[in-house]
Amino acid sequence: MSSSTRPILAAVVALVVLTAGCGSSDDRAGPAPTEASSSPSTSGPEPGERSGASPAVWKLADRGSLQASTRSVDVLVARIDCNSGLTGKVLEPHVLRDDTEIVITFEVSPKIEGAATCQSNDLEPYVVDLGEALGDRTLVDGQCAPGGPAEALRVCDPRRWE
Template sequence: MTEAPDGSPDELPVGPAAKRRRRGSVAGAAVATALVVGGAAVGGSAVVGDSDDTPVARQPDDAIAVDLPTSDRKAGDGGFRALLHGTLAIDENDCVYLANDDAERVYAIWPSGYTATADSADLHLFDAEGAEVARDGDMVQVRGGYGPARSAHPCLPTSAEIAHIQSEVEVTAPKPESRPDPAAGPGDPAVWHVADAAGLTASTTTLTADVQRLGCNSGVTGRVLSPVVEYSPTQVVVTFEVEADPDGGDCPGNRAVPYDVELAEPLGDRALVDGQCRPGEAAATTSHCSSGGLRWEAASGE
């Protein structure tokens, strides 16, 4: 529940968005496909729905609350660690699902305290602290298992197993249009390291960067924006920002978020450099840039 400017309660309405109309339960109307690697199964979680005391992030004026199925377990409480991944989406009944690689819909029970809203532009998924963790169109990665739900929910099919998400949600690839309009202002600086530097060669055109918000934000890196990649005869410079968070937070190390970078040219024998480490940039004097921002260089004779 949020507070209106005059102090009166201002609950987000639960109902169809302007472009969406609820047409009943998905039970029996859609087939959920297990989105599990490793075959983990769970015995079923009680569906408890939204929590009244969950912090609510700032919402657009036209946001509505989505009826998100949640369990009585917090993220990290579960013992099932099978890797699940898919693209976050919302269906014609305002039900959240993950689309797997075959574009099949996988419905899920989310961790306790998770909530979702929809507005005229996006679906927004929030964690138990009220921080936005993903939007529709984002490729996300979670851990958990699959099995039946112990109680009914209008967004869970009754004839198929559903995913039981038991970890925090991580965005592995944001939807291409997710970078904010430049008129809205820049993002916050972020540093990065190569996830598998040993796997890079002169012919590499794709790499995974582990991106970390530079400033204090209570351990949360947030949404990674599309990087700026600059090419010169001696360097390939990749500069990351993350979605701006004016509120900041405490200063434990922020969690790294993987991001796949597509290069327009092979690396060749050029050095791979973090652009935030260049002189005058935000991270230049930090420990992240002790090597001058060098993230990879070709071995001698390569």
């Protein structure tokens, strides 16, 4: 072996020795998942981000159609505030998913100009993509949840399905 190849060979051997302990299957897998490490995921704009949008509540169109494998939900959406019986255009909902519940929060297009009468507003159908299977989680109306604008309404139980 020539004297010029000895330093290169020594460097390769040193590199192999230093990295031999790296890359065990336990190290590559990363830390074991824990209950505390799972974080909520969201989709859709945050409530209140859209200029002029009004809060809306929802109910399930067909409670009997839900299963653990359900990935989308048919709902009926109604504007909370007075708007002469019109809910308006239903905007993309904010969907917050965690281990125990899926919170769906709707808003609708701005209300009509001027004075409005206060009969109940119409129900607008909407299909919500849950982003994943429902599993055993509770469906919650975000506008009816504690601190939501509809919390005090007598018809507003935030749990829509358990």
